[in-house]
Amino acid sequence: MTSLSAQIRDRATGFHRSYWLPSTVTMRRWALASVVVNAGITVTGAGVRVSKSGLGCPTWPRCTPDSFVPAQHDAHSAFNMAIEFGNRLLTFLVLAVGVACVLAAVRLVRDIDGDGRGRRDLVRLAWLQPIGVLAQALWGGLVVRTMLNPFTVSVHFLLSIAMIAAAYAMFARAGEGDEPPRRLVHRDIRTLGFVLLGAVGLLLVAGVVVTGTGPHSGDDAASRFGFDIETVARLHADIVWIVVGLTFALLFALHLTDSPARVRRAALVLFGVELAQGVIGYVQYFLAIPALLVLLHVLGSTLVWISTLRVVFLMRTRDPVDPEADGRAAATAGDAQPLEAAAPHGGSA
Structure with missing residues (x-):
């Protein structure tokens, strides 16, 4: 005791x-x-x-x-x-x-x-x-x-x-x-990451429009958007393919420029989460949107968002807070470059 x-x-x-x-x-x-x-x-x-x-x-x-x-x-x-x-x-x-x-x-x-x-x-x-x-x-x-x-x-x-x-x-x-941020990837790749983040944000907005148009309103007394459900669902799916395409392009560019391994791994995880989310989305559509799959789809959307944020933040670094962290960072991100410096492989910044 x-x-x-x-x-x-x-x-x-x-x-x-x-x-x-x-x-x-x-x-x-x-x-x-x-x-x-x-x-x-x-x-x-x-x-x-x-x-x-x-x-x-x-x-x-x-x-x-x-x-x-x-x-x-x-x-x-x-x-x-x-x-x-x-x-x-x-x-x-x-x-x-x-x-x-x-x-x-x-x-x-x-x-x-x-x-x-x-x-x-x-x-x-x-x-x-x-x-x-x-x-x-x-x-x-x-x-x-x-x-x-x-x-x-x-x-x-x-x-x-x-x-x-x-x-x-x-x-x-x-x-x-509090040191200035330093890029770990080519400037254009970092820009692509921001474009991807914006596309995922647009995807989430399109998702809530689909949700507000379809079933599962929360109560029989709730109103719905007046959109055609087929139209908004297809628009949502189109944005999904744009996001997946941007992620594949980002992943390809990261490997092509030999970017830090942790950034490439994060992009690969994001790509995998997006594919799983896409499977859930299509399955729930063809099964008339069962409640359990809706929950999984919402969970998937939050994971896609978090995974995208992770990729964007890993593309740059700052000096770590303490000497011990500094040692770890030196071992994993020793090729970091200032934002003003030249990009990897001699590319322009």
Whole structure:
């Protein structure tokens, strides 16, 4: 019993130190946790929709007109209320992780200009998490009050995508110093990466249009976009092929120029995730969009987004934060070049 108590105490102490006396490692862990919880609540939000629980709690901020928690309500089943209320509770987990990111970023001791203060850009990125959660909560209230209008539902999803991007940027920057960024790939390849990122963003927008036009509205009372479902589905598929083509071109260019192995591996992972996502998309289309495959498709969309962000951030580097990280970076990215320098293989910058 004493040993168990000591283990619990040690774990509690370590947890407290992770955000109150943080290191670069623990800061990155909190940032990664923020990526995970934001992606998780995006998928569970889709679960609310496909289970027809979007109005399981018909009011906001209360669950029912008279209660903040699920209560007897003639118009909604206990199951639907539990699903919707459970998703609302997950918001507090995302908020808690966001607050921990802010605390860790503010208190992170960095040897910058001799002042030992947390780096300002990291603090700004961290603050986007709790602020984003509050914005999402307020927008979620609008979603309920508009009876799941497809526009408000679409924006709700896209806000989560934006929060994932901010969380990943925080994760990437947490382990970097403040030196100017240095390219690891040819300038044109890096530009192609940004084009790919924009194409994936467009793909996500097209995806929510398809979702807002098709079935699984979240409730029988919800409205739908007035588009033809065949037309928007085909447009979405066309953008998918553009994204896959850009990714293949990026992967080919990275191998052709002998870019760093970790960048090539990240691009290969992205390509694999896109292919898997494409298979799920076509299967769900031909099977009349079953709920389980919709959930997998939403999960796949978040993974495509995160994988694309990873590729873009790995294409450049900065001096690492500490000497130990500097040693690791020197071993894996010794061919990094300043943005102003010539590109690999003598190409122009």
